[in-house]
Amino acid sequence: MNRMVRIVYSEKHKLHADPRGYHPENPERLERAFKALMDAPFNKYLKVVNPPSPKEDLLFLVHNEYYVNYILEESRKGFHYIDFDTYVTEYTYELAASFFTASFESAAEALNTKEFIVVMPRPGGHHAGVNGVAFGAPTLGFCVFNYAAAAAKSLLLKGYKTLIIDFDAHHGNGTQEIFWNEGRVVHIDIHEEGIYPGSGDVRDLGGVNAEGTKINIPVVRGAGDETYLWTLANVIDKVVEVFQPNALVVSAGFDAHSGDPLTGLNVSDETYRAFGAYFNKLAYSDVKAVISVVEGGYGKGLISGLVNYVEALLSGQFIKPEITGKPLIREGALRDLKTLLSRYWGIELQV
Ligand SMILES: [Zn+2]
Structure with a gap:
């Protein structure tokens, strides 16, 4: 344990709160997760920093002007819903812009300090695309500005080959749309099939000059550690070997955890430890920046998942469970994944 984790909080x-108090994306969820980190046995390795004041010009590197102004205007009106899922308050614009700025600047911080960076923003980010709603999603899905995209954009502008891993249970449609035609950003997204936002089919590969760089892994309801660990070993690690990224951005949502009220997945803390330990290993090879952005997580899994993830990120340690069963991925999707990996990456998937 010799590197530090910089927590941006x-x-x-x-x-940013619905005063009626019943929205699942509420302040308490993040407060509890932050407190659990502060009380964790490894807390001497954590350094908490505040996000900086917003640098508004940075928003236009990811989002268009119309959308940024729209959020500003809606925010000025005070608390209300801008769609069925997503609310803003008079503070939302500044808060989200400030976490966006922090995420963008995290790239330089990570490269300079060698610290692992964990941005803990609210509201969430990965569903927000260039113009807001992405890939025909019904809503913004609680998100306003895309922090993971801010971090990846900053790394890209510095010339780093960037890998985005999104293990939130929902497809990171905003992030994927933002880098759809950008072949230098590889985005691997594991998510529950058939739930919000409805995108993330394996056959969605990326746009012109970027085909094969967007790797979607939809898993079926009930999928748990075996499926996630299978994906880590057979897809993520194999793509990393070929792509050889030098920077990593993680959309770290913890709503695939068993018992999360918004999803039907069944992941335990062990999966999050495995991801953390794997990213630790990468940080000691060619990956020069590891930036995690907390996304979803609406139950106890956000707390225990995040604590286990950060601990393994620091220590590189987890107990490797036996993987015995097949991954819970639809047969057709698995076949398409096999084709994609073979055609674009020269990887022969064993299933
Ligand atoms: Zn989610």
Whole structure:
């Protein structure tokens, strides 16, 4: 344990709240997760920093002007819903822009300090695309500005080959749309099939000059550790070997955890430890920046999942469970994944 984890957090996130109190994306979820980290046995390796004041010009590197102004205007009106799922308050614009700025600047911080960076923003980010709603999603899915995309964009501008891994239970449609035609950003997204936002088919490969760089792994309801660990070993690790990224951005949502009220997945803390330990290993090879952005997680899994993830990120340690069963991925999807990996990456998937 010789590297530090820089936690980017601000109490101001409490100003983004539905006063009626029943929205699943509420301040308490992040407060509890932050407190659990602060109370963890490894807390001497954590350094908490506040996000900086917003640098608004940075938003236009990812989102278009119309959308940024729209969020500004809606935010000025005070608390209300801008779609069926997503609310803003008078503080939302500034808060999200401030976490966006922090995520963008995390790239330089990670490269300079060698610290692991964990941004803990509210509201969430990965569903927000260039113009807001991405890939025909019904709503913004609680998200306003895309922090993971901010971090990846910053790394890209510095010339780093960037890998995005999104293990939130929902497809990171906003992030994928933002880098759809960008072949230098590889995005691997594991998500539950058939739930919000409805995108993330294996056959969605990326746009012109970027085909094969967007790897979607939809898993079926009930999928748990075996499926996730199978994916880590057979897809993520294999793609990393070929792509050889030098920077990593993680959309770290913890809503695939068993018992999460918004999804039907069944992952335990062991999966999050495995991901953390794997990213630790990468950080000691050619990956010069590891930036995690916390996304979803609406039950106890956000707390235990995040604590286990950060601990393994620091220590590189997890107990490798036996993988015995087949991954819970639809047969047709698995066949398409096999074709994609073979055609674009020269990887022969064993299933
Ligand atoms: Zn999610």
